[in-house]
Amino acid sequence: xxxxxxxxxxxxxxxxxxxxxxxxxxxxxxxxxxxxxxxxxxxxxxxxxxxxxxxxxxxxxxxxxxxxxxxxxxxxxxxxxxxxxxxxxxxxxx
Numbered sequence: 001x002x003x004x005x006x007x008x009x010x011x012x013x014x015x016x017x018x019x020x021x022x023x024x025x026x027x028x029x030x031x032x033x034x035x036x037x038x039x040x041x042x043x044x045x046x047x048x049x050x051x052x053x054x055x056x057x058x059x060x061x062x063x064x065x066x067x068x069x070x071x072x073x074x075x076x077x078x079x080x081x082x083x084x085x086x087x088x089x090x091x092x093x094x
Contacts (some may be wrong), residue, residue: 003045007069014064021062027055084085
């Protein structure tokens with residue numbers, strides 16, 4: 001399925017409202033605040049590339065967003081699994 005990650009920089013203090021607004025957009029499957037060079041990462045998925053472009057346009061219009069960087073999925077180069085739960089990691093080592 002076509003999709004993309006959108007890395008977003010925002011103005012300070014608008015994290016909650018931007019995350020809330022992003023999560024309501026069609027095709028958005030995950031929104032998360034992150035540390036590092038960007039403030040928020042969003043994963044979007046759609047049946048067609050054209051739908052992705054419409055959502056990107058909506059993302060860029062959200063008040064508080066300063067910049068975005070979009071990374072589209074490469075067809076046929078995806079694998080997925082769930083993360084490990086802390087119980088699967090075993091006891092801490094010294």
